Amino acid sequence: MNIRKRPKPITLAKIKAANRRISPHFKRRNDLKKEEENRKKGYLGELQVDRYVNNYFAPTYTVLEDLCWKVNEFTTCQIDTTITTPHALFFLEVKNYTGTVTFDTNFNQLIRSDGSKEIGYRYPITQAENQKFNLHNHLVHNGYHNIPIYYFVVFSDPSTIIKVIGDPEKITDLVMHAESMPQKLMAIEEKIKLQGNNRIPHQQIGQALLRKSVEFDFDVLGEYGVSSHDILTGVSCPACGTLGMERIYGRWECKRCNHQSKNAHLYAIEDYLLLVRPWITNKEFMKFTHITSRYIATRLLQSSGLYYDKKHNRWIKDKRR
Ligand SMILES: [Zn+2]
Incomplete structure:
Protein backbone atom coordinates (compact mmCIF):
# COMPACT_ATOMS: atom_id res chain seq x y z
CA MET A 1 0.00 0.00 0.00
CA LYS A 212 7.95 10.14 12.60
CA SER A 213 7.88 11.86 9.22
CA VAL A 214 7.88 15.62 8.83
CA GLU A 215 7.45 17.77 5.75
CA PHE A 216 10.71 18.68 4.06
CA ASP A 217 11.32 22.39 4.33
CA PHE A 218 14.28 24.67 4.82
CA ASP A 219 15.20 28.28 4.29
CA VAL A 220 16.05 27.81 0.63
CA LEU A 221 15.68 31.56 -0.03
CA GLY A 222 18.05 32.36 2.81
CA GLU A 223 20.69 30.33 0.98
CA TYR A 224 20.43 32.81 -1.88
CA GLY A 225 20.51 35.76 0.47
CA VAL A 226 16.91 36.75 -0.26
CA SER A 227 15.46 38.96 2.46
CA SER A 228 11.96 40.41 2.72
CA HIS A 229 13.35 43.70 1.33
CA ASP A 230 14.04 41.97 -2.00
CA ILE A 231 10.41 40.89 -2.32
CA LEU A 232 8.12 43.23 -4.24
CA THR A 233 4.68 43.86 -2.77
CA GLY A 234 1.33 44.19 -4.55
CA VAL A 235 -1.34 41.87 -5.88
CA SER A 236 -0.22 40.20 -9.08
CA CYS A 237 -2.47 39.97 -12.12
CA PRO A 238 -3.46 36.34 -12.82
CA ALA A 239 -3.57 37.16 -16.55
CA CYS A 240 -0.32 39.04 -17.21
CA GLY A 241 1.64 38.72 -13.96
CA THR A 242 2.01 42.46 -13.41
CA LEU A 243 2.18 43.46 -9.75
CA GLY A 244 -0.01 46.19 -8.31
CA MET A 245 -3.63 45.38 -9.15
CA GLU A 246 -6.04 47.90 -7.67
CA ARG A 247 -9.11 47.12 -5.60
CA ILE A 248 -12.04 48.90 -7.24
CA TYR A 249 -15.69 48.21 -6.36
CA GLY A 250 -15.07 44.80 -4.90
CA ARG A 251 -12.77 43.61 -7.69
CA TRP A 252 -9.09 43.64 -8.48
CA GLU A 253 -8.25 45.45 -11.66
CA CYS A 254 -5.01 45.29 -13.66
CA LYS A 255 -3.93 48.67 -14.99
CA ARG A 256 -1.83 47.01 -17.65
CA CYS A 257 -4.18 44.50 -19.30
CA ASN A 258 -7.52 45.50 -17.73
CA HIS A 259 -8.04 41.99 -16.41
CA GLN A 260 -10.46 41.83 -13.47
CA SER A 261 -10.40 39.32 -10.64
CA LYS A 262 -12.43 38.79 -7.49
CA ASN A 263 -9.82 36.93 -5.49
CA ALA A 264 -6.35 37.74 -6.83
CA HIS A 265 -5.38 38.67 -3.24
CA LEU A 266 -5.46 34.99 -2.30
CA TYR A 267 -2.30 34.41 -4.37
CA ALA A 268 -0.68 37.38 -2.70
CA ILE A 269 -1.45 35.89 0.72
CA GLU A 270 0.03 32.59 -0.37
CA ASP A 271 3.20 34.30 -1.58
CA TYR A 272 3.49 36.22 1.66
CA LEU A 273 3.18 33.07 3.78
CA LEU A 274 5.83 31.32 1.67
CA LEU A 275 8.25 34.22 1.35
CA VAL A 276 8.02 36.33 4.45
CA ARG A 277 6.67 34.35 7.40
CA PRO A 278 4.01 31.70 7.99
CA TRP A 279 1.46 34.19 9.35
CA ILE A 280 0.11 37.58 8.39
CA THR A 281 -1.44 40.43 10.38
CA ASN A 282 -4.08 42.88 9.10
CA LYS A 283 -1.45 45.60 8.90
CA GLU A 284 1.00 43.42 6.97
CA PHE A 285 -1.75 42.35 4.61
CA MET A 286 -2.70 45.97 3.89
CA LYS A 287 0.92 46.85 3.21
CA PHE A 288 1.50 43.83 1.00
CA THR A 289 -1.64 44.19 -1.10
CA HIS A 290 -1.73 48.03 -1.07
CA ILE A 291 -5.19 48.10 0.46
CA THR A 292 -5.90 51.31 2.35
CA SER A 293 -9.13 50.34 4.13
CA ARG A 294 -8.74 48.39 7.32
CA TYR A 295 -12.36 47.28 7.04
CA ILE A 296 -11.87 45.78 3.55
CA ALA A 297 -8.64 44.11 4.64
CA THR A 298 -10.39 42.38 7.54
CA ARG A 299 -13.25 41.27 5.33
CA LEU A 300 -10.91 39.81 2.71
CA LEU A 301 -8.88 38.00 5.35
CA GLN A 302 -12.05 36.62 6.93
CA SER A 303 -13.09 35.03 3.65
CA SER A 304 -9.57 33.87 2.71
CA GLY A 305 -9.74 30.47 4.37
CA LEU A 306 -7.10 31.41 6.96
CA TYR A 307 -7.62 30.94 10.70
CA TYR A 308 -7.47 33.84 13.10
CA ASP A 309 -4.99 33.33 15.90
CA LYS A 310 -6.53 35.48 18.68
CA LYS A 311 -3.58 35.16 21.01
CA HIS A 312 -1.16 36.75 18.56
CA ASN A 313 -3.63 38.84 16.51
CA ARG A 314 -2.60 37.24 13.25
CA TRP A 315 -3.85 34.95 10.52
CA ILE A 316 -2.45 31.48 9.97
CA LYS A 317 -2.95 28.74 7.42
CA ASP A 318 -3.04 25.78 9.74
CA LYS A 319 -4.96 25.74 13.03
CA ARG A 320 -2.31 23.63 14.71
CA ARG A 321 0.54 26.10 14.31
ZN1 LIG B 1 -2.78 42.12 -16.21
Whole structure:
Protein backbone atom coordinates (compact mmCIF):
# COMPACT_ATOMS: atom_id res chain seq x y z
CA MET A 1 0.00 0.00 0.00
CA ASN A 2 1.16 3.51 -0.66
CA ILE A 3 0.86 5.14 2.77
CA ARG A 4 2.47 8.46 1.92
CA LYS A 5 1.85 10.20 -1.39
CA ARG A 6 4.44 12.67 -2.58
CA PRO A 7 3.46 16.20 -1.56
CA LYS A 8 4.15 19.19 -3.78
CA PRO A 9 7.51 20.40 -2.47
CA ILE A 10 7.32 23.56 -0.35
CA THR A 11 10.87 24.50 -1.34
CA LEU A 12 9.84 24.62 -5.00
CA ALA A 13 6.76 26.69 -4.14
CA LYS A 14 8.99 29.15 -2.24
CA ILE A 15 11.38 29.54 -5.16
CA LYS A 16 8.51 29.97 -7.63
CA ALA A 17 6.92 32.65 -5.47
CA ALA A 18 10.28 34.41 -5.10
CA ASN A 19 10.77 34.44 -8.86
CA ARG A 20 7.37 36.07 -9.30
CA ARG A 21 8.25 38.84 -6.86
CA ILE A 22 11.99 39.29 -6.67
CA SER A 23 13.27 42.80 -7.28
CA PRO A 24 14.91 43.27 -10.71
CA HIS A 25 17.97 44.58 -8.84
CA PHE A 26 18.48 41.35 -6.92
CA LYS A 27 21.96 40.09 -7.84
CA ARG A 28 21.29 36.36 -7.91
CA ARG A 29 18.09 36.58 -9.93
CA ASN A 30 19.38 34.20 -12.61
CA ASP A 31 20.55 31.68 -10.02
CA LEU A 32 17.06 31.66 -8.54
CA LYS A 33 15.54 31.01 -11.97
CA LYS A 34 17.96 28.11 -12.45
CA GLU A 35 17.16 26.74 -9.02
CA GLU A 36 13.46 26.73 -9.91
CA GLU A 37 14.15 24.85 -13.15
CA ASN A 38 16.32 22.27 -11.39
CA ARG A 39 13.90 21.69 -8.56
CA LYS A 40 10.99 21.40 -10.95
CA LYS A 41 12.92 18.90 -13.04
CA GLY A 42 13.81 16.89 -9.96
CA TYR A 43 10.19 16.82 -8.84
CA LEU A 44 8.95 15.71 -12.30
CA GLY A 45 11.57 12.93 -12.28
CA GLU A 46 10.32 11.73 -8.91
CA LEU A 47 6.72 11.66 -10.20
CA GLN A 48 7.88 9.60 -13.15
CA VAL A 49 9.52 7.02 -10.88
CA ASP A 50 6.45 7.03 -8.60
CA ARG A 51 4.49 5.53 -11.47
CA TYR A 52 6.74 2.45 -11.55
CA VAL A 53 6.77 2.15 -7.79
CA ASN A 54 2.99 2.38 -7.47
CA ASN A 55 2.41 0.02 -10.32
CA TYR A 56 4.80 -2.70 -9.17
CA PHE A 57 5.06 -2.39 -5.42
CA ALA A 58 2.13 -0.52 -3.88
CA PRO A 59 -0.28 -3.46 -4.28
CA THR A 60 1.82 -5.86 -2.15
CA TYR A 61 4.48 -3.90 -0.27
CA THR A 62 4.53 -0.69 1.78
CA VAL A 63 5.50 2.47 -0.08
CA LEU A 64 6.39 5.91 1.29
CA GLU A 65 7.07 8.74 -1.11
CA ASP A 66 9.24 11.58 0.13
CA LEU A 67 10.14 10.40 3.60
CA CYS A 68 11.72 13.04 5.78
CA TRP A 69 12.55 12.91 9.48
CA LYS A 70 14.47 14.84 12.09
CA VAL A 71 17.87 13.30 12.84
CA ASN A 72 18.46 15.88 15.56
CA GLU A 73 17.58 19.48 16.31
CA PHE A 74 19.60 20.77 13.37
CA THR A 75 19.48 18.00 10.79
CA THR A 76 16.71 16.42 8.78
CA CYS A 77 17.15 13.50 6.43
CA GLN A 78 15.12 13.14 3.27
CA ILE A 79 14.64 10.07 1.11
CA ASP A 80 12.87 10.21 -2.24
CA THR A 81 11.11 6.84 -2.00
CA THR A 82 11.13 3.91 0.41
CA ILE A 83 9.66 0.48 -0.22
CA THR A 84 9.43 -1.99 2.63
CA THR A 85 8.94 -5.64 1.65
CA PRO A 86 8.58 -8.81 3.75
CA HIS A 87 12.38 -9.17 3.71
CA ALA A 88 14.06 -5.78 3.41
CA LEU A 89 13.81 -2.04 3.14
CA PHE A 90 14.69 -0.52 -0.22
CA PHE A 91 15.09 3.15 -0.89
CA LEU A 92 15.55 5.14 -4.07
CA GLU A 93 17.61 8.22 -4.78
CA VAL A 94 16.01 9.68 -7.90
CA LYS A 95 17.97 11.77 -10.41
CA ASN A 96 16.61 13.57 -13.43
CA TYR A 97 19.51 14.58 -15.67
CA THR A 98 19.64 15.03 -19.40
CA GLY A 99 22.68 14.14 -21.48
CA THR A 100 25.46 11.91 -20.23
CA VAL A 101 26.35 11.19 -16.62
CA THR A 102 29.69 9.67 -15.74
CA PHE A 103 30.36 7.96 -12.42
CA ASP A 104 34.02 8.27 -11.53
CA THR A 105 34.55 5.43 -9.04
CA ASN A 106 38.19 6.42 -8.39
CA PHE A 107 37.48 9.92 -7.16
CA ASN A 108 33.85 9.41 -6.13
CA GLN A 109 32.46 12.10 -8.34
CA LEU A 110 29.58 12.44 -10.76
CA ILE A 111 30.11 14.41 -13.93
CA ARG A 112 27.25 15.47 -16.16
CA SER A 113 27.86 16.53 -19.71
CA ASP A 114 25.33 18.14 -22.02
CA GLY A 115 27.64 17.88 -25.01
CA SER A 116 29.28 21.26 -24.62
CA LYS A 117 30.20 21.58 -20.96
CA GLU A 118 30.79 19.37 -17.94
CA ILE A 119 29.35 19.96 -14.46
CA GLY A 120 30.32 18.13 -11.28
CA TYR A 121 27.71 16.92 -8.78
CA ARG A 122 27.65 15.34 -5.34
CA TYR A 123 28.41 11.67 -5.70
CA PRO A 124 25.04 9.92 -5.38
CA ILE A 125 26.56 6.75 -3.92
CA THR A 126 28.12 8.66 -1.01
CA GLN A 127 24.85 10.51 -0.56
CA ALA A 128 22.88 7.23 -0.49
CA GLU A 129 25.39 5.60 1.89
CA ASN A 130 24.88 8.48 4.32
CA GLN A 131 21.12 8.11 4.01
CA LYS A 132 21.45 4.38 4.63
CA PHE A 133 23.42 5.07 7.80
CA ASN A 134 20.82 7.57 9.03
CA LEU A 135 17.94 5.30 8.12
CA HIS A 136 19.54 2.37 9.94
CA ASN A 137 19.87 4.49 13.10
CA HIS A 138 16.31 5.72 12.70
CA LEU A 139 15.01 2.14 12.49
CA VAL A 140 17.05 0.99 15.50
CA HIS A 141 15.82 4.02 17.41
CA ASN A 142 12.27 2.89 16.68
CA GLY A 143 12.92 -0.64 17.84
CA TYR A 144 13.65 -2.30 14.49
CA HIS A 145 17.01 -4.02 14.55
CA ASN A 146 18.71 -5.99 11.78
CA ILE A 147 16.53 -4.75 8.95
CA PRO A 148 18.42 -5.27 5.68
CA ILE A 149 18.62 -1.96 3.78
CA TYR A 150 19.29 -1.65 0.05
CA TYR A 151 19.33 1.42 -2.13
CA PHE A 152 19.27 2.27 -5.81
CA VAL A 153 20.29 5.44 -7.61
CA VAL A 154 17.58 5.74 -10.23
CA PHE A 155 17.69 7.90 -13.36
CA SER A 156 14.14 8.87 -14.28
CA ASP A 157 14.83 9.94 -17.86
CA PRO A 158 15.25 6.89 -20.11
CA SER A 159 17.46 8.88 -22.48
CA THR A 160 20.14 9.67 -19.86
CA ILE A 161 23.36 7.93 -20.88
CA ILE A 162 25.18 6.39 -17.92
CA LYS A 163 28.95 5.89 -18.15
CA VAL A 164 31.63 4.77 -15.72
CA ILE A 165 35.27 5.74 -15.23
CA GLY A 166 37.07 3.20 -13.04
CA ASP A 167 35.40 0.01 -11.84
CA PRO A 168 31.89 -0.55 -13.28
CA GLU A 169 31.34 -3.47 -10.86
CA LYS A 170 31.24 -1.01 -7.98
CA ILE A 171 28.07 0.60 -9.24
CA THR A 172 26.26 -1.67 -11.73
CA ASP A 173 23.99 -3.13 -9.03
CA LEU A 174 23.29 0.29 -7.55
CA VAL A 175 22.73 2.60 -10.51
CA MET A 176 20.01 2.14 -13.13
CA HIS A 177 17.25 3.64 -15.21
CA ALA A 178 13.79 3.68 -13.64
CA GLU A 179 12.55 1.10 -16.07
CA SER A 180 14.87 -1.65 -14.84
CA MET A 181 14.51 -0.85 -11.13
CA PRO A 182 11.48 -3.11 -10.42
CA GLN A 183 13.25 -6.24 -11.75
CA LYS A 184 16.43 -5.47 -9.80
CA LEU A 185 14.48 -4.97 -6.61
CA MET A 186 12.47 -8.16 -7.09
CA ALA A 187 15.65 -10.16 -7.76
CA ILE A 188 17.14 -9.06 -4.42
CA GLU A 189 13.89 -9.70 -2.57
CA GLU A 190 13.72 -13.20 -4.08
CA LYS A 191 17.34 -13.91 -3.18
CA ILE A 192 16.85 -13.00 0.49
CA LYS A 193 13.66 -15.02 0.59
CA LEU A 194 15.50 -18.11 -0.70
CA GLN A 195 18.16 -17.68 1.98
CA GLY A 196 15.35 -18.42 4.42
CA ASN A 197 15.66 -15.16 6.35
CA ASN A 198 12.87 -14.21 8.73
CA ARG A 199 10.11 -12.03 7.47
CA ILE A 200 9.95 -8.46 8.69
CA PRO A 201 6.71 -6.61 9.59
CA HIS A 202 6.81 -4.30 6.58
CA GLN A 203 3.46 -2.59 7.20
CA GLN A 204 4.38 -1.89 10.82
CA ILE A 205 7.78 -0.49 9.86
CA GLY A 206 6.15 1.69 7.21
CA GLN A 207 3.65 3.05 9.75
CA ALA A 208 6.43 3.73 12.27
CA LEU A 209 8.37 5.69 9.64
CA LEU A 210 5.21 7.58 8.67
CA ARG A 211 4.51 8.59 12.28
CA LYS A 212 7.95 10.14 12.60
CA SER A 213 7.88 11.86 9.22
CA VAL A 214 7.88 15.62 8.83
CA GLU A 215 7.45 17.77 5.75
CA PHE A 216 10.71 18.68 4.06
CA ASP A 217 11.32 22.39 4.33
CA PHE A 218 14.28 24.67 4.82
CA ASP A 219 15.20 28.28 4.29
CA VAL A 220 16.05 27.81 0.63
CA LEU A 221 15.68 31.56 -0.03
CA GLY A 222 18.05 32.36 2.81
CA GLU A 223 20.69 30.33 0.98
CA TYR A 224 20.43 32.81 -1.88
CA GLY A 225 20.51 35.76 0.47
CA VAL A 226 16.91 36.75 -0.26
CA SER A 227 15.46 38.96 2.46
CA SER A 228 11.96 40.41 2.72
CA HIS A 229 13.35 43.70 1.33
CA ASP A 230 14.04 41.97 -2.00
CA ILE A 231 10.41 40.89 -2.32
CA LEU A 232 8.12 43.23 -4.24
CA THR A 233 4.68 43.86 -2.77
CA GLY A 234 1.33 44.19 -4.55
CA VAL A 235 -1.34 41.87 -5.88
CA SER A 236 -0.22 40.20 -9.08
CA CYS A 237 -2.47 39.97 -12.12
CA PRO A 238 -3.46 36.34 -12.82
CA ALA A 239 -3.57 37.16 -16.55
CA CYS A 240 -0.32 39.04 -17.21
CA GLY A 241 1.64 38.72 -13.96
CA THR A 242 2.01 42.46 -13.41
CA LEU A 243 2.18 43.46 -9.75
CA GLY A 244 -0.01 46.19 -8.31
CA MET A 245 -3.63 45.38 -9.15
CA GLU A 246 -6.04 47.90 -7.67
CA ARG A 247 -9.11 47.12 -5.60
CA ILE A 248 -12.04 48.90 -7.24
CA TYR A 249 -15.69 48.21 -6.36
CA GLY A 250 -15.07 44.80 -4.90
CA ARG A 251 -12.77 43.61 -7.69
CA TRP A 252 -9.09 43.64 -8.48
CA GLU A 253 -8.25 45.45 -11.66
CA CYS A 254 -5.01 45.29 -13.66
CA LYS A 255 -3.93 48.67 -14.99
CA ARG A 256 -1.83 47.01 -17.65
CA CYS A 257 -4.18 44.50 -19.30
CA ASN A 258 -7.52 45.50 -17.73
CA HIS A 259 -8.04 41.99 -16.41
CA GLN A 260 -10.46 41.83 -13.47
CA SER A 261 -10.40 39.32 -10.64
CA LYS A 262 -12.43 38.79 -7.49
CA ASN A 263 -9.82 36.93 -5.49
CA ALA A 264 -6.35 37.74 -6.83
CA HIS A 265 -5.38 38.67 -3.24
CA LEU A 266 -5.46 34.99 -2.30
CA TYR A 267 -2.30 34.41 -4.37
CA ALA A 268 -0.68 37.38 -2.70
CA ILE A 269 -1.45 35.89 0.72
CA GLU A 270 0.03 32.59 -0.37
CA ASP A 271 3.20 34.30 -1.58
CA TYR A 272 3.49 36.22 1.66
CA LEU A 273 3.18 33.07 3.78
CA LEU A 274 5.83 31.32 1.67
CA LEU A 275 8.25 34.22 1.35
CA VAL A 276 8.02 36.33 4.45
CA ARG A 277 6.67 34.35 7.40
CA PRO A 278 4.01 31.70 7.99
CA TRP A 279 1.46 34.19 9.35
CA ILE A 280 0.11 37.58 8.39
CA THR A 281 -1.44 40.43 10.38
CA ASN A 282 -4.08 42.88 9.10
CA LYS A 283 -1.45 45.60 8.90
CA GLU A 284 1.00 43.42 6.97
CA PHE A 285 -1.75 42.35 4.61
CA MET A 286 -2.70 45.97 3.89
CA LYS A 287 0.92 46.85 3.21
CA PHE A 288 1.50 43.83 1.00
CA THR A 289 -1.64 44.19 -1.10
CA HIS A 290 -1.73 48.03 -1.07
CA ILE A 291 -5.19 48.10 0.46
CA THR A 292 -5.90 51.31 2.35
CA SER A 293 -9.13 50.34 4.13
CA ARG A 294 -8.74 48.39 7.32
CA TYR A 295 -12.36 47.28 7.04
CA ILE A 296 -11.87 45.78 3.55
CA ALA A 297 -8.64 44.11 4.64
CA THR A 298 -10.39 42.38 7.54
CA ARG A 299 -13.25 41.27 5.33
CA LEU A 300 -10.91 39.81 2.71
CA LEU A 301 -8.88 38.00 5.35
CA GLN A 302 -12.05 36.62 6.93
CA SER A 303 -13.09 35.03 3.65
CA SER A 304 -9.57 33.87 2.71
CA GLY A 305 -9.74 30.47 4.37
CA LEU A 306 -7.10 31.41 6.96
CA TYR A 307 -7.62 30.94 10.70
CA TYR A 308 -7.47 33.84 13.10
CA ASP A 309 -4.99 33.33 15.90
CA LYS A 310 -6.53 35.48 18.68
CA LYS A 311 -3.58 35.16 21.01
CA HIS A 312 -1.16 36.75 18.56
CA ASN A 313 -3.63 38.84 16.51
CA ARG A 314 -2.60 37.24 13.25
CA TRP A 315 -3.85 34.95 10.52
CA ILE A 316 -2.45 31.48 9.97
CA LYS A 317 -2.95 28.74 7.42
CA ASP A 318 -3.04 25.78 9.74
CA LYS A 319 -4.96 25.74 13.03
CA ARG A 320 -2.31 23.63 14.71
CA ARG A 321 0.54 26.10 14.31
ZN1 LIG B 1 -2.78 42.12 -16.21
